[in-house]
Amino acid sequence: MKFYDCAVAPNPRRARIFIAEKGLDIPKVEVDIIGGENLKDEFLSVNPRGLLPVLELDDGTRFDETMAICKYLEDLYPDPPLLGTTPVERAQIECLQRKMEFDGMIATSEAFRNDTKNENFAYRSLPGNDVVGAIDGLVERGHNSLKLFYHWLEKYLSDSKFIAGDRFTMVDITALCAVDFAKWVELEIPKENTNSLRWYEEVSSRPSAQA
Ligand SMILES: N[C@@H](CCC(=O)N[C@@H](CS)C(=O)NCC(=O)O)C(=O)O
Numbered sequence: 001m002k003f004y005d006c007a008v009a010p011n012p013r014r015a016r017i018f019i020a021e022k023g024l025d026i027p028k029v030e031v032d033i034i035g036g037e038n039l040k041d042e043f044l045s046v047n048p049r050g051l052l053p054v055l056e057l058d059d060g061t062r063f064d065e066t067m068a069i070c071k072y073l074e075d076l077y078p079d080p081p082l083l084g085t086t087p088v089e090r091a092q093i094e095c096l097q098r099k100m101e102f103d104g105m106i107a108t109s110e111a112f113r114n115d116t117k118n119e120n121f122a123y124r125s126l127p128g129n130d131v132v133g134a135i136d137g138l139v140e141r142g143h144n145s146l147k148l149f150y151h152w153l154e155k156y157l158s159d160s161k162f163i164a165g166d167r168f169t170m171v172d173i174t175a176l177c178a179v180d181f182a183k184w185v186e187l188e189i190p191k192e193n194t195n196s197l198r199w200y201e202e203v204s205s206r207p208s209a210q211a
Pocket of ligand 1: 009010012033038051053065066067127
């Protein structure tokens with residue numbers, strides 16, 4: 001297997017943390033998004049949409065979505081379980097995972113990529129090789145969605161150690177990456193959200209968070 005990665009980017013980081021939690025050592029190919037390497041022919045021959053991460057199998061099969069990569073690896077390496085162990089748990093984790101992704105990751109991406117100050121990205125308001133220009137109003141909508149993300153995160157953590165219960169899961173991975181990504185648009189966990197701050201300290205101190 002081969003993992004196409006980008007050290008600074010939040011979606012590759014989600015997959016990287018997942019791989020580290022599984023204790024796997026998958027060879028990495030670093031692709032520099034900031035320098036535009038993902039939009040050059042060499043990487044476009046790997047993923048024509050120019051997006052990371054990508055997992056490539058030894059027979060050349062490729063997966064270019066973080067959750068597809070994680071689900072594939074969970075099937076191959078079920079321990080420790082990060083996507084749930086029963087049909088009910090798996091469905092619950094899927095519900096929460098998607099909320100963290102939409103409310104946190106996508107909201108930040110909207111706020112960041114539509115801000116014309118970030119000129120390397122604003123001409124591509126959506127990530128990857130498809131050109132969609134910035135839309136001003138999405139900066140404000142992104143910030144407002146992020147405030148809701150923090151509101152709900154605090155609620156989910158009000159009576160459990162991790163977001164989906166007493167075990168660390170993919171939900172925590174996506175939320176951690178979203179919180180760190182949101183620093184790019186200067187929206188941190190509000191000081192009064194004590195459950196979220198307690199959770200953040202705990203999940204960021206796991207060795208996988210440094211992967
Ligand atoms: N839904 C995809 C999103 C992937 C994505 O947006 N990746 C970003 C990095 S976080 C990217 O490749 N950006 C390339 C660019 O901005 O040109 C996934 O979860 O894998």
